Amino acid sequence: xxxxxxxxxxxxxxxxxxxxxxxxxxxxxxxxxxxxxxxxxxxxxxxxxxxxxxxxxxxxxxxxxxxxxxxxxxxxxxxxxx
DNA sequence: TATGAGCGT
Numbered sequence: 049x050x051x052x053x054x055x056x057x058x059x060x061x062x063x064x065x066x067x068x069x070x071x072x073x074x075x076x077x078x079x080x081x082x083x084x085x086x087x088x089x090x091x092x093x094x095x096x097x098x099x100x101x102x103x104x105x106x107x108x109x110x111x112x113x114x115x116x117x118x119x120x121x122x123x124x125x126x127x128x129x130x
Numbered sequence: 131t132a133t134g135a136g137c138g139t
Contacts, residue, residue: 053137082138092134119134127137 049077050104053126055093057081058117063094070096073110074103095126 054066067079081094098104112123
């Protein structure tokens with residue numbers, strides 16, 4: 049399994065929306081948008097877990113640099129959670 | 131209620 053970092057998302061984006069986007073290139077094991085604890089609103093970035101590294105690589109090449117709601121999103125391998 | 135660089139309860 050490979051975890052992807054999705055950055056520069058519009059605040060209107062949801063984990064469900066991310067999941068649907070990444071399902072276009074493979075199996076989404078999990079989708080999560082990070083939200084502010086104090087406000088419950090999106091921090092503008094999130095994480096996607098793909099079933100295989102092949103699908104993850106495909107997702108990066110397809111979606112990195114794409115524009116959603118006027119914002120150019122970043123898609124890349126995530127770093128390890130500490 | 132709030133926000134724009136960032137790698138997660």
